[in-house]
Amino acid sequence: MSRCGIGFVVSAIRIKENYLVGHDRKLIAELELPNGKVKMTVMGRRYEKVGQHLSTERFLVGAEILEMSPHDREVFDEFVKFGPKKRKAGKESFESA
Numbered sequence: 555m556s557r558c559g560i561g562f563v564v565s566a567i568r569i570k571e572n573y574l575v576g577h578d579r580k581l582i583a584e585l586e587l588p589n590g591k592v593k594m595t596v597m598g599r600r601y602e603k604v605g606q607h608l609s610t611e612r613f614l615v616g617a618e619i620l621e622m623s624p625h626d627r628e629v630f631d632e633f634v635k636f637g638p639k640k641r642k643a644g645k646e647s648f649e650s651a
Contacts, residue, residue: 555634559618567613575601588638590629594622
């Protein structure tokens, strides 16, 4: 993860006839972070096959973050900057029951 992109591993690089990377394919990604859930629009920029055996074949996708709400951006940037355990002083956290 970085301020401008994310990486994720998938078991297939396409769903039906649609590739996850290429052809200006926009994806909606949701991340569960310790300080809240964030939703973003991303575009896969590259992928690479990972894994040692065909039975466990996976693909690492590198995606550029295109858009997210101001609140989600704040939550995401805080996580990228401070990691999972550290929070800004005085920052409230909301969780649903």
